[in-house]
Amino acid sequence: MTTASGRVPVGERLPTLEDVAKVAGVSRATVSRVINGIRNVDPQLHELVWNAVGETGYIPNRLARSLVTRRTGTVTLVVSDSEAHDDDPFMGRFFADPYFGRVVGGLMSVLRQAGVQLALQIIGTDEGRTRLVGDLRHGQADGVIVLSLPAHDPLPGMLTDAGVPAVMIGRPADPVPINYVDLANDTGASLAADHLLGRGCQLVGMISGPADVPASNDRITGFRRSMARHGHAWVPLVSGNFTQESGEDAMAELLKANPAIDGVFVANDLMALGALGALRDAGRRVPDEVAVVGFDDSSAAVAARPALTTIRHPLEDMAAEAARLLLCRIDDATMRISSVIYEPTLVRRQSA
Amino acid sequence: MTTASGRVPVGERLPTLEDVAKVAGVSRATVSRVINGIRNVDPQLHELVWNAVGETGYIPNRLARSLVTRRTGTVTLVVSDSEAHDDDPFMGRFFADPYFGRVVGGLMSVLRQAGVQLALQIIGTDEGRTRLVGDLRHGQADGVIVLSLPAHDPLPGMLTDAGVPAVMIGRPADPVPINYVDLANDTGASLAADHLLGRGCQLVGMISGPADVPASNDRITGFRRSMARHGHAWVPLVSGNFTQESGEDAMAELLKANPAIDGVFVANDLMALGALGALRDAGRRVPDEVAVVGFDDSSAAVAARPALTTIRHPLEDMAAEAARLLLCRIDDATMRISSVIYEPTLVRRQSA
DNA sequence: ACCTGCTTGGAGAGCGCTCTCCAAAGTGTT
């Protein structure tokens, strides 16, 4: 026998509640009650039912259960793909970056224990966004974690409007009433500025990320403010796009415009790696002639030579907190919107 | 109004097939047929129905559909956690490693286009395995991709027995009739041996991974065989556990036992990075005094100084192929078991 | 004896969809 879909049933039909009920000699409802631990059921029946469950090898069908309870035990991780080009370079870059994996690891550490599944969705087009929100309203998932959205993505607003439990990692670019966890990016940048000036740098520049991403923007403002506070009203700044290559170019540009530069704060480790390469090419010794501070404390920071002094980003903890927040929100729809901001720390290595 | 679960319904009830049918003035069955493009439906009715869909803003409920079709449009990625210790260092390591992200990226590139979701499951205990297989038999997902299992995990056999469509990335340690995608690890190791000897190395050692993992084991045998073919019957070998730290230790050990060593093949890039550190500490210049070849061509290889010569592992392509294979198997249950082996290539950079 | 109040198990109506019937209508053949 073959079904229309071409799928051949394996072995006999799986036991259902009905089958267990028959074996136990009770009604379907009673079995359901026992299994879900609802109401007081006579201890004798209780045992009878569990024996029948063992005998039949019954496993509840999560799909059927979800259909009526409107709960799936699944949370969707949404990442955006709207920056992708024809040959898909963005996604390749994104997933290969440990950033993604660290977030997943952090989320899973919490979700596992709660017995919640993680699903992954990439949204690109407007249509994708609409379908996603539609599916979510149908209870396709109990909630979403939203990660790494481009500057003015409408998704956060759509989720809020649809009443879907959602938590963002990194605050939304536009003000939207939505839960989020974030890093005090400005404080991190301040830490870098203080450290560079503290070790005696006279002319400190910055290599930033794209200015329309909130996280990146905060790093710029935080750095500038701290520099200004120490009397450096103006800071040479070149922006890149978070890739190693762009860091290399940016450093070259910075060096050309400011030959006397002796310190640089780079907005992520990958670009810092590029900067290190450019400095080597220019014959500048790090940290003696030019000190470099990165951001993220990714594995690349340890791998770099000299190892990068960088700003530690507790991404796993943040993701775990996002998951906790989401689970709370799912259980309690009346929860008020909240945000959690993590404080970064400076990790001192060799580059500064 | 608040439901028992604490979830407040947002707005009005979502439109169902029934609602669309009412608006279009046809039966539920007809709407279903139109939406799924099944059978010839009168073009007039066809249009009528689509208008009604637009008017009501109808979105099919995937859960309800799955319940009857036994198809979920979801594939589960299974990773193992049985090596985890108390404070969960394994998972942290695993997810932070670009390996995981690259696999996800490769899978998604295929699954997205097929409109298939990816779910993530971590299995640790025996109970977890049993529940997973049970859920899968219930059609919780249409199939699974199995990744990075410890040496003698029983999961592949369980999946085969349950008749769940499955594809492994990396062949199973025990012979089990299951689809898999793998890399010709032995060929890759040969490439490394040939390259090191070709550049004139006299005493070449190896830093391997754990010997009970098939991929790791193949790299050892491939390397040894190729070395033997060139007249080097014996190869100094120290094994690590794929972490940077273990690579550093292994290199130190290798140097101590074989001071004249002038070439080393390291079974992954992360350990190679550690080896580079140990060599620097020992005052050996790379590649002039000691040549180093890594494995994986991960982002760490480019980041390293000197940049790593390494064996390229087309992981994204392999994962994509695994996804394609799985989708085929899902559509055609009679598909015979197949495997696809990828050929690695040597990427020449500075370290050798 | 009757009514009240409480616990406990069963019956059955859905959740939203698909898909197998079956009837009605249309087409062509003898």
Next chain:
DNA sequence: AACACTTTGGAGAGCGCTCTCCAAGCAGGT
């Protein structure tokens, strides 16, 4: 005009589960 055959839409039975009723049973108080 009678028959067989094909096309097309509707009725309705589920998929496997939860959960709201409701009835039965059993205390205790009048």
